[in-house]
Amino acid sequence: MSPLIPVRFEPQGITVMVSPGVDLLEAARRAGIPVDSVCNGQGVCGECCIEIIEGVVSPLTLDEEEVEASCELGQNLRLACRARVLSATRVRVAHPFAS
Numbered sequence: 001m002s003p004l005i006p007v008r009f010e011p012q013g014i015t016v017m018v019s020p021g022v023d024l025l026e027a028a029r030r031a032g033i034p035v036d037s038v039c040n041g042q043g044v045c046g047e048c049c050i051e052i053i054e055g056v057v058s059p060l061t062l063d064e065e066e067v068e069a070s071c072e073l074g075q076n077l078r079l080a081c082r083a084r085v086l087s088a089t090r091v092r093v094a095h096p097f098a099s
C-alpha cells in the first residue's frame with residue numbers, strides 16, 4: 001500500500017490524508033469542504049477551480065484544455081476533479097462559494 005499524502009485546504013486549515021492519485025475534488029469532499037461541482041466530477045462544468053499553493057499534482061488534462069472553465073486554468077489553477085495529488089499539497093478552493 002502506498003503511503004498516504006497530506007492535502008491541506010486553506011484558509012480552513014483542514015488537512016486530509018489521501019492515497020497518491022486521488023483527485024482534489026474527492027480530497028475536498030473528505031475534508032468536508034464544499035466545491036462547486038455541477039457535473040459531479042465529470043470534467044465538463046468547469047466550476048471546480050482550485051488553486052495549487054504548494055505541491056505537485058498531475059499535469060493539465062485534455063478536459064481542462066477544452067472546458068469553458070470559470071477560472072483561468074493553468075499550472076496553478078486547476079479543475080479539482082482533474083488534478084490528482086502526487087505529493088504533499090496545499091490548496092485553496094478558488095470560488096467564494098466554498099467559504
Ligand code: FES
Nearest residue numbers: 037041045046081
Ligand atoms: S466538477 Fe465539473 S468540471 Fe470538475
